[in-house]
Amino acid sequence: MEHPSVLVFVEFPDPKFPTSGFLNGLAYPDAELIGFYQVDEDESVEEARAEHDEEFRAELARHAEQFEERGVRTEFDLTFDDDPVETREKVAKKDGVDAILTSGGANALGRVLIASRHTKNAEAKVNTLLNIVDRDELLSVDLIHVADPDDPEGEAEGESVLKSMSSILTDQGIPSIRINQEVRKGSDVSFELRQAARNYDLFVMGATEQDVGDEVFGPVGDYIVHEQDVAVLTLR
Incomplete structure (x- = not known):
């Protein structure tokens, strides 16, 4: 263990x-x-x-x-x-x-949103996540990728990333019925992630997603915590 x-x-x-x-x-x-x-x-x-x-x-x-x-x-x-x-x-x-x-304000840990920018070290990070969060408590694990609207291949690449992430989660014992996927198009990745994180118990991201903050709000994870009261777990 x-x-x-x-x-x-x-x-x-x-x-x-x-x-x-x-x-x-x-x-x-x-x-x-x-x-x-x-x-x-x-x-x-x-x-x-x-x-x-x-x-x-x-x-x-x-x-x-x-x-x-x-x-x-x-x-x-x-x-x-x-x-x-x-x-x-x-x-x-x-x-x-x-x-x-x-920490955020949720008094449960059932609805989780994972931001997936790529699949580098994805298996190790999912393994880490599922040794932090009790998988039996999970009601849903949603996956999101923000694609560059100016990249003609961006949406397809995002779908491929999320398909791979979904496969890793099912291999780790998460039922496929609990996994949802969404590719959003947006030039402001930080904004899209902040909007998507609403109403979740936990928002999960890697260090590369944390880096997409801006000078006004700071790191995206901090904005999600302070403005939307959603806990953020940054996997390193």
Whole structure:
């Protein structure tokens, strides 16, 4: 039984932790619960740590215990810095985690949307996903690919990608009746993914999809979490 490592990233002073129902939908991951506090320009890291460290660590410890009660082995830590995205990526790279989870508001883990840009390392990533998410809890696994409208082969290539992904999922034991596929045409990939992610319990993507954010909203996964309250799992 594999235990992929998942970085669960929460931002203080108003952290959003996975709900109890969401935690019940997890399979066998090991969690690294990282709390982050963004230091303002007019305060130092030392000042912020002196004021908040004890309180925030106590809250992290309470939630780590809830993870453990549901069979998820969990370590936690707290960091103070000025850039949450950079800090999250730095921690993920340093610790070599398999995925990053940013929590949403769903109290279940039944409806999942997977963004598929290509099939590189797809089998390994699906295997990781299904060792993080309990496949028995899945009601539907929808696949989406955003095709370039200016590419005459884009739609056909997208259909091929999703067909391959669907085959990998069925080989891993997901019934084909639970798998749906959609190829969307759009020049703004970030916008299309943000729109598609509505009403799901979890949006899953690889690092290449996370990179399609923009200067206004930042990484697409962060926008989905903050504006649509949908949890995002980024497979690395």
